[in-house]
Amino acid sequence: MFERYFQHFNETVPLTAAEQEFIKSYLTVKKLRKRQYLLQEGDVCNCVAFVEKGVMRLYRLGDDGAENIIVFATDGYFITDLYSFITNEPSGYHIDAVEDSELVIITRSASDELRKLSAKYQEFIFLKTSEAYIQLERRITSVISLSLEDRYKELLTNFPDIIHRVPQHMIASYMGLTPETLSRVRKRITIQN
Template identity: 45%
Template sequence: MYQYLQKKVSDTIIISNEEFEYAKTLFIPKKLRRKRFLLQDGDPCIYTTFVEKGLLRSYTIDEKGNEHILQFGMQGWWVADLYSFLTGEPSEYNIEALEDSELLLITNSSWDLLLKEVPAFERYFRILIQNNLIATQKRLMGTMSTTAEERYIKLLQDFPDIVQRVPQHMIASYIGVTRETLSRLRSQITFE
Protein backbone atom coordinates (compact mmCIF):
# COMPACT_ATOMS: atom_id res chain seq x y z
CA MET A 1 0.00 0.00 0.00
CA TYR A 2 1.02 3.67 -0.44
CA GLN A 3 2.60 3.08 -3.87
CA TYR A 4 -0.19 4.72 -5.81
CA LEU A 5 -0.41 7.63 -3.37
CA GLN A 6 3.33 8.21 -3.72
CA LYS A 7 3.03 8.14 -7.51
CA LYS A 8 0.12 10.61 -7.57
CA VAL A 9 1.81 12.96 -5.12
CA SER A 10 5.14 12.79 -6.98
CA ASP A 11 3.37 13.44 -10.29
CA THR A 12 2.01 16.68 -8.82
CA ILE A 13 4.72 18.07 -6.53
CA ILE A 14 8.37 17.53 -5.63
CA ILE A 15 8.64 15.64 -2.36
CA SER A 16 11.55 13.86 -0.71
CA ASN A 17 11.46 10.24 0.39
CA GLU A 18 11.81 11.40 4.01
CA GLU A 19 8.79 13.70 3.67
CA PHE A 20 6.72 10.94 2.13
CA GLU A 21 7.79 8.45 4.81
CA TYR A 22 6.62 10.94 7.43
CA ALA A 23 3.32 11.44 5.58
CA LYS A 24 2.72 7.68 5.59
CA THR A 25 2.71 7.69 9.40
CA LEU A 26 -0.36 9.96 9.39
CA PHE A 27 -2.55 7.74 7.20
CA ILE A 28 -4.69 4.83 8.32
CA PRO A 29 -4.78 1.93 5.84
CA LYS A 30 -8.23 0.37 5.47
CA LYS A 31 -9.70 -2.38 3.34
CA LEU A 32 -13.35 -1.87 2.55
CA ARG A 33 -15.37 -4.69 1.08
CA ARG A 34 -17.86 -4.20 -1.72
CA LYS A 35 -21.23 -2.77 -0.60
CA ARG A 36 -19.78 -1.50 2.69
CA PHE A 37 -19.96 2.15 3.69
CA LEU A 38 -17.09 4.48 4.42
CA LEU A 39 -19.55 7.26 5.32
CA GLN A 40 -23.29 7.38 5.87
CA ASP A 41 -25.67 10.30 5.65
CA GLY A 42 -25.99 11.99 9.04
CA ASP A 43 -22.55 11.00 10.31
CA PRO A 44 -19.69 13.49 10.32
CA CYS A 45 -17.01 12.85 7.70
CA ILE A 46 -13.97 12.24 9.89
CA TYR A 47 -11.61 11.18 7.09
CA THR A 48 -10.57 12.30 3.69
CA THR A 49 -9.71 9.17 1.78
CA PHE A 50 -7.29 8.25 -0.97
CA VAL A 51 -8.30 5.27 -3.12
CA GLU A 52 -5.24 3.06 -3.57
CA LYS A 53 -7.29 0.34 -5.25
CA GLY A 54 -10.96 -0.21 -5.98
CA LEU A 55 -13.96 1.98 -6.65
CA LEU A 56 -16.32 3.98 -4.45
CA ARG A 57 -19.30 6.21 -5.04
CA SER A 58 -20.45 9.31 -3.20
CA TYR A 59 -24.19 9.88 -3.36
CA THR A 60 -27.24 11.29 -1.67
CA ILE A 61 -30.85 10.18 -1.61
CA ASP A 62 -33.58 12.80 -2.05
CA GLU A 63 -36.92 12.93 -0.26
CA LYS A 64 -38.51 10.85 -3.05
CA GLY A 65 -35.95 8.08 -2.57
CA ASN A 66 -33.99 8.84 -5.74
CA GLU A 67 -30.22 8.44 -5.67
CA HIS A 68 -28.02 11.24 -6.98
CA ILE A 69 -24.40 10.25 -7.53
CA LEU A 70 -21.96 13.09 -7.01
CA GLN A 71 -18.75 11.21 -7.69
CA PHE A 72 -17.16 7.89 -8.47
CA GLY A 73 -13.89 7.53 -6.57
CA MET A 74 -11.45 5.47 -8.60
CA GLN A 75 -7.86 4.44 -8.02
CA GLY A 76 -5.78 7.56 -7.44
CA TRP A 77 -8.74 9.74 -6.44
CA TRP A 78 -9.63 11.36 -3.15
CA VAL A 79 -13.12 10.90 -1.71
CA ALA A 80 -14.77 12.79 1.15
CA ASP A 81 -17.55 15.17 2.02
CA LEU A 82 -15.14 18.08 2.26
CA TYR A 83 -17.68 20.39 3.94
CA SER A 84 -18.37 17.86 6.68
CA PHE A 85 -14.68 16.96 6.98
CA LEU A 86 -13.66 20.59 7.52
CA THR A 87 -16.57 21.68 9.73
CA GLY A 88 -17.47 18.53 11.66
CA GLU A 89 -21.11 18.98 10.58
CA PRO A 90 -23.13 15.84 9.71
CA SER A 91 -22.67 14.70 6.13
CA GLU A 92 -25.45 14.69 3.57
CA TYR A 93 -23.69 11.96 1.58
CA ASN A 94 -23.10 8.25 1.64
CA ILE A 95 -19.79 6.87 0.43
CA GLU A 96 -20.01 3.20 -0.52
CA ALA A 97 -17.52 0.73 -1.98
CA LEU A 98 -18.60 -0.59 -5.38
CA GLU A 99 -15.61 -2.95 -5.44
CA ASP A 100 -13.37 -4.37 -2.74
CA SER A 101 -11.13 -1.39 -2.06
CA GLU A 102 -7.86 -0.49 -0.39
CA LEU A 103 -7.97 2.98 1.11
CA LEU A 104 -5.72 5.42 2.93
CA LEU A 105 -7.61 7.53 5.46
CA ILE A 106 -6.44 10.69 7.14
CA THR A 107 -8.21 12.57 9.92
CA ASN A 108 -8.61 16.34 9.97
CA SER A 109 -6.06 16.76 12.76
CA SER A 110 -3.52 14.54 10.95
CA TRP A 111 -4.22 16.41 7.72
CA ASP A 112 -3.49 19.72 9.46
CA LEU A 113 -0.28 18.26 10.90
CA LEU A 114 0.76 16.98 7.46
CA LEU A 115 0.23 20.42 5.92
CA LYS A 116 2.22 22.03 8.73
CA GLU A 117 5.13 19.57 8.78
CA VAL A 118 5.40 18.97 5.02
CA PRO A 119 4.55 22.27 3.28
CA ALA A 120 4.77 20.60 -0.12
CA PHE A 121 1.53 18.78 0.76
CA GLU A 122 -0.19 22.14 1.16
CA ARG A 123 0.66 22.85 -2.48
CA TYR A 124 -0.47 19.33 -3.46
CA PHE A 125 -3.88 19.72 -1.84
CA ARG A 126 -4.28 23.26 -3.20
CA ILE A 127 -3.75 21.92 -6.72
CA LEU A 128 -6.21 19.06 -6.08
CA ILE A 129 -8.86 21.40 -4.71
CA GLN A 130 -8.41 23.81 -7.63
CA ASN A 131 -8.74 20.94 -10.11
CA ASN A 132 -11.79 19.66 -8.27
CA LEU A 133 -13.44 23.08 -8.38
CA ILE A 134 -12.81 23.34 -12.12
CA ALA A 135 -14.13 19.82 -12.75
CA THR A 136 -17.21 20.51 -10.60
CA GLN A 137 -17.95 23.74 -12.48
CA LYS A 138 -17.54 22.00 -15.84
CA ARG A 139 -19.80 19.16 -14.74
CA LEU A 140 -22.44 21.59 -13.48
CA MET A 141 -22.36 23.60 -16.71
CA GLY A 142 -22.43 20.37 -18.70
CA THR A 143 -25.51 19.24 -16.81
CA MET A 144 -27.24 22.53 -17.61
CA SER A 145 -26.12 22.98 -21.20
CA THR A 146 -25.54 19.59 -22.81
CA THR A 147 -27.85 16.79 -23.81
CA ALA A 148 -28.02 13.50 -21.96
CA GLU A 149 -26.36 11.86 -24.96
CA GLU A 150 -23.45 14.32 -24.82
CA ARG A 151 -23.04 13.74 -21.06
CA TYR A 152 -23.03 9.97 -21.57
CA ILE A 153 -20.48 10.15 -24.38
CA LYS A 154 -18.25 12.44 -22.29
CA LEU A 155 -18.42 9.99 -19.38
CA LEU A 156 -17.40 7.12 -21.67
CA GLN A 157 -14.55 9.17 -23.13
CA ASP A 158 -13.27 10.23 -19.71
CA PHE A 159 -13.72 6.79 -18.09
CA PRO A 160 -13.75 4.10 -20.80
CA ASP A 161 -14.00 1.16 -18.39
CA ILE A 162 -16.83 2.59 -16.29
CA VAL A 163 -19.57 0.58 -18.02
CA GLN A 164 -17.81 -2.65 -17.05
CA ARG A 165 -17.41 -1.56 -13.42
CA VAL A 166 -20.60 0.32 -12.56
CA PRO A 167 -24.24 -0.80 -12.90
CA GLN A 168 -26.24 1.08 -15.53
CA HIS A 169 -28.67 2.58 -13.01
CA MET A 170 -25.73 4.27 -11.27
CA ILE A 171 -24.41 5.65 -14.55
CA ALA A 172 -27.91 7.00 -15.23
CA SER A 173 -27.94 8.66 -11.82
CA TYR A 174 -24.50 10.18 -12.38
CA ILE A 175 -25.45 11.79 -15.71
CA GLY A 176 -28.88 12.82 -14.41
CA VAL A 177 -31.24 10.63 -16.44
CA THR A 178 -33.60 7.76 -15.78
CA ARG A 179 -32.60 4.15 -16.43
CA GLU A 180 -34.99 4.06 -19.37
CA THR A 181 -33.43 7.14 -20.94
CA LEU A 182 -29.96 5.67 -20.53
CA SER A 183 -31.13 2.43 -22.14
CA ARG A 184 -32.45 4.38 -25.15
CA LEU A 185 -29.21 6.36 -25.37
CA ARG A 186 -27.11 3.22 -25.31
CA SER A 187 -29.12 1.67 -28.13
CA GLN A 188 -28.86 4.83 -30.27
CA ILE A 189 -25.14 5.52 -29.83
CA THR A 190 -22.71 3.82 -32.14
CA PHE A 191 -18.99 4.40 -31.83
CA GLU A 192 -16.85 4.21 -34.93
Protein backbone atom coordinates in the same frame (compact mmCIF):
# COMPACT_ATOMS: atom_id res chain seq x y z
CA MET B 1 0.15 -0.45 0.11
CA PHE B 2 0.75 3.24 -0.65
CA GLU B 3 2.13 2.82 -4.18
CA ARG B 4 -0.50 4.67 -6.12
CA TYR B 5 -0.87 7.35 -3.49
CA PHE B 6 2.79 8.33 -3.60
CA GLN B 7 3.02 7.85 -7.34
CA HIS B 8 0.22 10.37 -7.56
CA PHE B 9 1.80 12.64 -4.98
CA ASN B 10 5.18 12.62 -6.71
CA GLU B 11 3.61 13.43 -10.06
CA THR B 12 2.00 16.48 -8.47
CA VAL B 13 4.69 17.52 -5.99
CA PRO B 14 7.99 15.58 -6.04
CA LEU B 15 9.09 14.22 -2.66
CA THR B 16 12.37 13.01 -1.22
CA ALA B 17 12.42 9.54 0.36
CA ALA B 18 12.56 11.12 3.82
CA GLU B 19 9.60 13.42 3.14
CA GLN B 20 7.66 10.44 1.85
CA GLU B 21 8.30 8.43 5.01
CA PHE B 22 7.29 11.38 7.12
CA ILE B 23 4.01 11.83 5.31
CA LYS B 24 3.39 8.08 5.33
CA SER B 25 3.44 8.16 9.14
CA TYR B 26 0.23 10.25 9.01
CA LEU B 27 -1.63 7.81 6.76
CA THR B 28 -3.52 4.60 7.37
CA VAL B 29 -4.92 1.93 5.10
CA LYS B 30 -8.50 0.73 5.06
CA LYS B 31 -10.07 -2.08 3.06
CA LEU B 32 -13.77 -2.06 2.30
CA ARG B 33 -15.93 -4.84 0.90
CA LYS B 34 -18.44 -4.00 -1.80
CA ARG B 35 -21.47 -2.15 -0.29
CA GLN B 36 -19.62 -1.30 2.96
CA TYR B 37 -19.98 2.28 4.15
CA LEU B 38 -17.14 4.71 4.65
CA LEU B 39 -19.61 7.39 5.76
CA GLN B 40 -23.30 7.39 6.62
CA GLU B 41 -25.75 10.27 6.63
CA GLY B 42 -25.74 11.99 10.00
CA ASP B 43 -22.12 11.11 10.80
CA VAL B 44 -19.38 13.70 10.66
CA CYS B 45 -16.90 13.00 7.89
CA ASN B 46 -13.55 12.79 9.69
CA CYS B 47 -11.28 11.73 6.86
CA VAL B 48 -10.28 12.07 3.24
CA ALA B 49 -9.86 8.79 1.38
CA PHE B 50 -7.62 8.13 -1.59
CA VAL B 51 -8.69 5.15 -3.68
CA GLU B 52 -5.65 2.91 -4.17
CA LYS B 53 -7.81 0.33 -5.86
CA GLY B 54 -11.54 -0.05 -6.30
CA VAL B 55 -14.53 2.22 -6.83
CA MET B 56 -16.27 4.43 -4.28
CA ARG B 57 -19.31 6.67 -4.60
CA LEU B 58 -20.82 9.60 -2.72
CA TYR B 59 -24.60 9.84 -2.84
CA ARG B 60 -27.65 11.08 -1.04
CA LEU B 61 -31.06 9.55 -0.59
CA GLY B 62 -33.93 11.46 -2.17
CA ASP B 63 -37.29 11.93 -0.49
CA ASP B 64 -38.60 8.99 -2.50
CA GLY B 65 -35.69 6.80 -1.34
CA ALA B 66 -33.85 6.99 -4.67
CA GLU B 67 -30.05 7.12 -4.57
CA ASN B 68 -28.69 10.29 -6.15
CA ILE B 69 -25.04 9.70 -6.94
CA ILE B 70 -22.99 12.89 -6.82
CA VAL B 71 -19.42 11.65 -7.26
CA PHE B 72 -17.56 8.48 -8.22
CA ALA B 73 -13.94 7.84 -7.30
CA THR B 74 -11.85 5.08 -8.90
CA ASP B 75 -8.19 4.22 -8.57
CA GLY B 76 -6.17 7.38 -8.20
CA TYR B 77 -8.99 9.66 -7.05
CA PHE B 78 -9.95 11.13 -3.69
CA ILE B 79 -13.31 10.93 -2.00
CA THR B 80 -14.77 12.71 1.03
CA ASP B 81 -17.67 14.93 1.99
CA LEU B 82 -15.63 18.10 1.99
CA TYR B 83 -18.35 20.18 3.60
CA SER B 84 -18.66 17.91 6.62
CA PHE B 85 -14.88 17.43 6.73
CA ILE B 86 -14.21 21.15 6.88
CA THR B 87 -17.10 22.31 9.06
CA ASN B 88 -17.41 19.29 11.37
CA GLU B 89 -21.15 19.30 10.68
CA PRO B 90 -23.01 15.99 10.21
CA SER B 91 -23.01 14.86 6.60
CA GLY B 92 -26.12 14.66 4.45
CA TYR B 93 -24.44 12.09 2.23
CA HIS B 94 -23.42 8.47 2.19
CA ILE B 95 -20.11 7.13 0.91
CA ASP B 96 -19.79 3.45 0.16
CA ALA B 97 -17.80 0.96 -1.91
CA VAL B 98 -19.15 0.02 -5.32
CA GLU B 99 -16.59 -2.79 -5.51
CA ASP B 100 -14.06 -4.16 -2.99
CA SER B 101 -11.71 -1.25 -2.42
CA GLU B 102 -8.44 -0.33 -0.81
CA LEU B 103 -8.18 3.18 0.62
CA VAL B 104 -5.42 5.40 1.94
CA ILE B 105 -6.93 7.42 4.74
CA ILE B 106 -5.91 10.68 6.35
CA THR B 107 -7.97 11.91 9.28
CA ARG B 108 -8.84 15.55 9.83
CA SER B 109 -6.50 15.88 12.78
CA ALA B 110 -3.64 14.26 10.87
CA SER B 111 -4.32 16.44 7.85
CA ASP B 112 -4.47 19.64 9.88
CA GLU B 113 -1.20 18.83 11.60
CA LEU B 114 0.54 17.73 8.43
CA ARG B 115 -0.55 20.86 6.61
CA LYS B 116 1.29 22.93 9.18
CA LEU B 117 4.44 20.80 9.06
CA SER B 118 4.76 20.11 5.35
CA ALA B 119 4.59 22.81 2.69
CA LYS B 120 4.57 20.07 0.08
CA TYR B 121 1.54 18.38 1.57
CA GLN B 122 -0.17 21.75 1.77
CA GLU B 123 0.60 22.32 -1.89
CA PHE B 124 -0.54 18.82 -2.83
CA ILE B 125 -3.99 19.12 -1.31
CA PHE B 126 -4.39 22.63 -2.64
CA LEU B 127 -3.76 21.41 -6.16
CA LYS B 128 -5.99 18.37 -5.70
CA THR B 129 -8.84 20.52 -4.39
CA SER B 130 -8.40 22.85 -7.35
CA GLU B 131 -8.51 19.90 -9.75
CA ALA B 132 -11.64 18.58 -8.10
CA TYR B 133 -13.25 22.00 -8.49
CA ILE B 134 -12.33 22.13 -12.18
CA GLN B 135 -13.83 18.69 -12.73
CA LEU B 136 -17.13 19.72 -11.16
CA GLU B 137 -17.20 22.91 -13.19
CA ARG B 138 -16.79 20.84 -16.35
CA ARG B 139 -19.63 18.65 -15.26
CA ILE B 140 -21.89 21.64 -14.63
CA THR B 141 -20.97 22.92 -18.07
CA SER B 142 -21.95 19.68 -19.75
CA VAL B 143 -25.17 19.32 -17.75
CA ILE B 144 -26.46 22.74 -18.68
CA SER B 145 -25.23 22.89 -22.26
CA LEU B 146 -24.92 19.45 -23.87
CA SER B 147 -27.33 16.83 -25.19
CA LEU B 148 -27.59 13.51 -23.35
CA GLU B 149 -25.64 11.81 -26.14
CA ASP B 150 -22.78 14.28 -25.84
CA ARG B 151 -22.79 14.10 -22.05
CA TYR B 152 -22.49 10.33 -22.18
CA LYS B 153 -19.72 10.47 -24.81
CA GLU B 154 -17.85 12.95 -22.62
CA LEU B 155 -18.12 10.58 -19.68
CA LEU B 156 -16.81 7.77 -21.88
CA THR B 157 -13.72 9.72 -22.88
CA ASN B 158 -13.03 11.30 -19.47
CA PHE B 159 -13.73 8.27 -17.26
CA PRO B 160 -13.73 5.15 -19.44
CA ASP B 161 -12.99 2.92 -16.45
CA ILE B 162 -15.96 4.18 -14.44
CA ILE B 163 -18.34 3.31 -17.25
CA HIS B 164 -17.03 -0.24 -17.38
CA ARG B 165 -16.79 -0.92 -13.66
CA VAL B 166 -20.05 0.58 -12.45
CA PRO B 167 -23.56 -0.73 -13.16
CA GLN B 168 -25.41 1.30 -15.72
CA HIS B 169 -28.21 2.31 -13.41
CA MET B 170 -25.62 4.06 -11.24
CA ILE B 171 -24.29 5.93 -14.26
CA ALA B 172 -27.89 6.93 -14.95
CA SER B 173 -28.24 8.20 -11.38
CA TYR B 174 -24.95 10.09 -11.71
CA MET B 175 -26.27 11.76 -14.87
CA GLY B 176 -29.66 12.47 -13.29
CA LEU B 177 -31.53 10.12 -15.65
CA THR B 178 -33.65 7.01 -15.35
CA PRO B 179 -31.92 3.73 -16.30
CA GLU B 180 -34.33 3.30 -19.20
CA THR B 181 -33.38 6.64 -20.69
CA LEU B 182 -29.66 5.90 -20.40
CA SER B 183 -30.19 2.56 -22.10
CA ARG B 184 -31.86 4.34 -25.00
CA VAL B 185 -29.16 7.01 -25.19
CA ARG B 186 -26.55 4.25 -25.50
CA LYS B 187 -28.58 2.55 -28.20
CA ARG B 188 -28.84 5.76 -30.21
CA ILE B 189 -25.07 6.22 -29.99
CA THR B 190 -24.17 2.69 -31.12
CA ILE B 191 -26.60 2.87 -34.04
CA GLN B 192 -25.08 6.13 -35.23
CA ASN B 193 -21.56 4.71 -35.47
